[in-house]
Amino acid sequence: MINLIFRYEFLQNAIIGALFASIITGIIGSIIVEKKLSFGGIGLGYLVNVEPIHTAFIFSILSSIGIVKLNNSHKSYPDSLIGIFWSLGMALGILFIYLNPGYPPDVNSYLFGDILTITKSDLALIIGITVIIVSVFMMFFNYWLAYFFDEEFFHTLGFSKSFFDYTLFILIAIAIIALVKLVGIILIIALLTLPTAMAKLFSNTFNKIIFLASGFSFIFIMSGLYISYILDIPSGASIIISSATIYFITLAIKN
């Protein structure tokens, strides 16, 4: 397979994409799992089911603001609120894809992803988003930590909780834009939670969990890619199946 990597640009793109996507899943996945946003945070992913990509950006950012605003004023569970946005976003996404004139829409790759079709411009987008997420996360690290642990106390220190709410949801939204090409929106939940779940088997420290989750995520994607090549099965599904298999085997050994 090594020879093939040097020969085919699409494989190189897939590997570079996987590397940067792993950094994203390490950071955003750890936040989602530790902050217990699970279903909710990721639900936002369906909002990005709109082409072209800048429409997706604007739509997801506006939705993030909507979610935070509604959540703050109505005290309903963010999960149920995001669930509503989730289905609405997905419905609108599919509607837009079908309304789009020209080539027949490729809904399948949106739902299940295809890492082998990553183009140079997709790669640029994934790298750009990774840089944004890493920078925003690192620049405010101590503040994020205080906010994740106790939002109310964070507010008493004089910080704007809403600012961090919005920023977090926007980061999640753009993370999903980056990941959607790899595994598709349906499998994103697994890619964001499995590496972190695996990392938690080995560490109890937030920084370490992020680093480990990034590493595991890369291993998961590469092994999925390899299996997809060997067995000639869809890459998105094979990434998740191999991730879950590795996770459960490790869990069994650990126990």
Place this chain on the structure above:
Amino acid sequence: MRQLSKLIDIKNLTVKYGDYTAIEKVDFSINENKFVTIIGPNGGGKTTLIKAILGFIEPHKGEIIKSPKLKIGYVPQKNSFEQEFPISVSQVILSGDLESKIRLLHRFKSKSWNRLDDTLKRLNIEDLKDQQINELSGGQLQKVLLGRAIISNPNLLILDEPFSNIDTNSTNKYFHLLKELSHDMSILIISHDIGIITSFTDDVVCMNKTAHYHHGSHLTNEILQDTYSCPVELIGHGIPHRVFPHHSAGDLND
């Protein structure tokens, strides 16, 4: 005698949630170096009052005048934070020393690390320094949250029912610790441990929608019965926080 200055002056404060009045015409002030306990039934508006002081909710009427030198340290209720979050004791306590102005790539300076060591020593939890929060017992966790509140040397420490899920022995020790701290700062605490309060507190605020400020820690049966709207025998058995006053529709916050 030196005139004690007011840290907080609450005037005619009314807070409503929609049509429901949570607290009404509350009037009292907190002076420097005072240990003040708030008692009262659920639905009595204790937490609402504290949230108004902290600025979480806007008063419907009245005002809370804060001294320019006021610096608040806050210990929240046990269920208000992520208890399973993978964060260390040091990181939690240090977060209390974050200055409200956001700085990019912020790193804690040696001043903060020294204050962390002092705080750990003061609370006698030096051995917990590198432990993770989710490994601590209820009593240890409370001390860490207290550490986070006092690391920046506040002059008013506000605690919202810090003793839920803590045994009486630990509660007693905790009160001793607070008494010690009260030499350096004022304390405003919500508590139901009426038996213990009386040996530590200077004054008591009885909250049942409106507030009655009692100087001194002696609470007569009439005061307690009035506050909790129930016979005093029940209060002695730790039931008061489950008794709702007749005119209350239940606290939206407790």
